[in-house]
Amino acid sequence: MKITISQAPNYNEETVTIGAWLANKRSSGKIAFLQLRDGTGFMQGVVAKSDVSEEAFQLAKSMPQESSMYITGKIVEDARSPFGYEMQVSNIELIHEAIDYPITPKEHGTEFLMDHRHLWLRSKRQHAIMKIRNEIIRATYQFFNDGGYVKIDPPILTGSSAEGTTELFHTQYFDEEAYLSQSGQLYMEAAAMAFGKVFSFGPTFRAEKSKTRRHLIEFWMIEPEMAFIDHEESLEIQEQYVSFIAQSVLDNCKLELNVLERDTSKLEKIKAPFARISYDDAVVLLQEKGFTDIKWGEDFGAPHETAIAEAYDKPVFIINYPAEIKAFYMKPDPERSDVVLCADLIAPEGYGEIIGGSQRIDDLSLMEERYQQHDLTGPAYQWYLELRQYGSVPHSGFGLGLERTVAWLSGVDHIRETIPFPRLLNRLYP
Amino acid sequence: MKITISQAPNYNEETVTIGAWLANKRSSGKIAFLQLRDGTGFMQGVVAKSDVSEEAFQLAKSMPQESSMYITGKIVEDARSPFGYEMQVSNIELIHEAIDYPITPKEHGTEFLMDHRHLWLRSKRQHAIMKIRNEIIRATYQFFNDGGYVKIDPPILTGSSAEGTTELFHTQYFDEEAYLSQSGQLYMEAAAMAFGKVFSFGPTFRAEKSKTRRHLIEFWMIEPEMAFIDHEESLEIQEQYVSFIAQSVLDNCKLELNVLERDTSKLEKIKAPFARISYDDAVVLLQEKGFTDIKWGEDFGAPHETAIAEAYDKPVFIINYPAEIKAFYMKPDPERSDVVLCADLIAPEGYGEIIGGSQRIDDLSLMEERYQQHDLTGPAYQWYLELRQYGSVPHSGFGLGLERTVAWLSGVDHIRETIPFPRLLNRLYP
Numbered sequence A, B: 001m002k003i004t005i006s007q008a009p010n011y012n013e014e015t016v017t018i019g020a021w022l023a024n025k026r027s028s029g030k031i032a033f034l035q036l037r038d039g040t041g042f043m044q045g046v047v048a049k050s051d052v053s054e055e056a057f058q059l060a061k062s063m064p065q066e067s068s069m070y071i072t073g074k075i076v077e078d079a080r081s082p083f084g085y086e087m088q089v090s091n092i093e094l095i096h097e098a099i100d101y102p103i104t105p106k107e108h109g110t111e112f113l114m115d116h117r118h119l120w121l122r123s124k125r126q127h128a129i130m131k132i133r134n135e136i137i138r139a140t141y142q143f144f145n146d147g148g149y150v151k152i153d154p155p156i157l158t159g160s161s162a163e164g165t166t167e168l169f170h171t172q173y174f175d176e177e178a179y180l181s182q183s184g185q186l187y188m189e190a191a192a193m194a195f196g197k198v199f200s201f202g203p204t205f206r207a208e209k210s211k212t213r214r215h216l217i218e219f220w221m222i223e224p225e226m227a228f229i230d231h232e233e234s235l236e237i238q239e240q241y242v243s244f245i246a247q248s249v250l251d252n253c254k255l256e257l258n259v260l261e262r263d264t265s266k267l268e269k270i271k272a273p274f275a276r277i278s279y280d281d282a283v284v285l286l287q288e289k290g291f292t293d294i295k296w297g298e299d300f301g302a303p304h305e306t307a308i309a310e311a312y313d314k315p316v317f318i319i320n321y322p323a324e325i326k327a328f329y330m331k332p333d334p335e336r337s338d339v340v341l342c343a344d345l346i347a348p349e350g351y352g353e354i355i356g357g358s359q360r361i362d363d364l365s366l367m368e369e370r371y372q373q374h375d376l377t378g379p380a381y382q383w384y385l386e387l388r389q390y391g392s393v394p395h396s397g398f399g400l401g402l403e404r405t406v407a408w409l410s411g412v413d414h415i416r417e418t419i420p421f422p423r424l425l426n427r428l429y430p
């Protein structure tokens, strides 16, 4: 019977064969302990000299790290391992001997590991982070599918841009110039008018020459957009969504959180509702905390967001920023036109902004005013204006940055570990 | 109670309010029939002069197409409608009057509709196609999540390419030149060695100057890759996957298939197993059918694929193509090195190739030979070679083109209707 490590609990006391790699091993005299991995999990294989052929035992003792094999044996319960099962090996069939695998159990520098990302992904820690990423993606689809949202894929190649073209990648699109999308939002608004509630999940791009632990050049965003939903209703959807993915990770990634030594008590607190603090109050809070650099009307940086988040033990919405520092399409507060109906959701523990969202302008003449102010002309923008011309409705939406969310829930310091093949300043390989 | 049209069956005989647009209407004397849409569905609202205020009745009679409203009334069963329910309207609150909506119930030319894609998506037919697309995506995640696959997002910006660089979009990546990915496969192979079974779902790009009803410049692919899985096992996964999405569409998109007048008896036949025909036999079959242009060693075009598919009433695998006309990474048939262990899955009814897949070369020295033949050098390719150096294992994978699959299951002739915002030769807007 050919099974995977993840299926082992269903084959207790049965003899099975698993295709696997050797993650690590130790041996002494008449016994060898193989740390096996097959992608679905990690499990120990115990090779006793008396149980196997001389050839298989020599293999177990000599096989180098990352060699591949079909390994056969009996699955037995093992109370000492976090996985709960091990294999009493009866045979090993070598597939391929890996000579001098570059990533050994000793410490390696970051640049070295990044150069070997295609192999580094095999390590226990990277494996755990990607499984958590996978669970967040799975739970995202579940949340929005169950909520009646239609998945809409906005285009990547665009002639228009939601927030200026200075940090965009350019490409020649036959006779025209095109940009790589840094947000699908404008298209998602068109889609919300056709499908009511929609969400996207796709790559976005920023040609930003910054090198921080929070920024990637290519990153994935989830962008829901909802017709007939106002700002406050959107905040409720956001806190439910974030609570749902946190709970899903807690429920379905226990082994992985354990590998990462994540403090799960912090994650258990991520339950809706989340607090809201106005931008106005946040400025006062920062000034009280000694941030003399920040004045009303200025945008917050990472240190400010961290300081604000410290006042809470779960994510916090900073709402109603000054219109001046936010995107042209955000709806002004009807009671105060100098601020807009928007929110950034700031994660605790210094993980920063994970969601930006707002209610959108639905009034045609106000949007025309914004077009003039921002000099938005031509076919790239005309269609977006028309959404306010034909059956305009109140609508709201938001964008969640997948990698920052992975970093936060996994407890990973640097965002480069949260995506399979990170694209960074001066890193296009592997 | 604020609900959506899709929720109406749960509110039979209850009075509810729905945010909606006016898709169409007809009226005569003392009654108006409003065709309402809210993105989740279409439903008729019946406005009797005697049931509503004079103002609301005038609104019902005069409101132009695509005006938006909150509409209130009692949900009642309606045996004549495919949806099964209608609303007996008691009030209408206009949100926004749409003046001169450009897409009227009369016929429009394709270019006109494509120019208005942001609005065209609202029409019943386009709505149905996108809901089927959504169902295929949902079912894809279900199939691979349930099968223990990890979702891996390969990079879009790459320095390497699986199949030559002639039809790639270029961009300046800081000091380097980068391409937009036309397949994530090479990365998915690295991921399969780390996670066992993986799948991707993301955009891919071909800068092809062709204008056919089957080609998009930007399209979405699902690319699974499996370690310890050989070619024949991969074919079984493919036929199970395709059968699963076809069945999901049949089960969950009844209204949409009805709108599209899809012959569902054709879809009901899509059940595993699918026939396999060798490339050798396909050439003979084509020659027998009178295709005098095709000789052994040449690739099939769309007319050839259609002719082969006509011999079957469900999808058919064409297996074992000549190595010469297939990608460098495909594993030669151990019994015959002039053909490779690959398959294209051809949909019936002339919808063409929807999957291409193969077992991959796992032998390091053979892969090194291929590198020399294809002149693959530098950091863009070195990492891929290393997958054969460290614990190489038999592995297979495939790529399904989402839009072609949507076209086929929806019964849509032109691929431009299968993606929300198609990118075509000379079409970058909206």
Ligand SMILES: [Mg+2]
Binding pocket: A300, A344, A353
């Ligand atoms: Mg911010």
Ligand SMILES: [Mg+2]
Binding pocket: B300, B344, B353
């Ligand atoms: Mg083909």
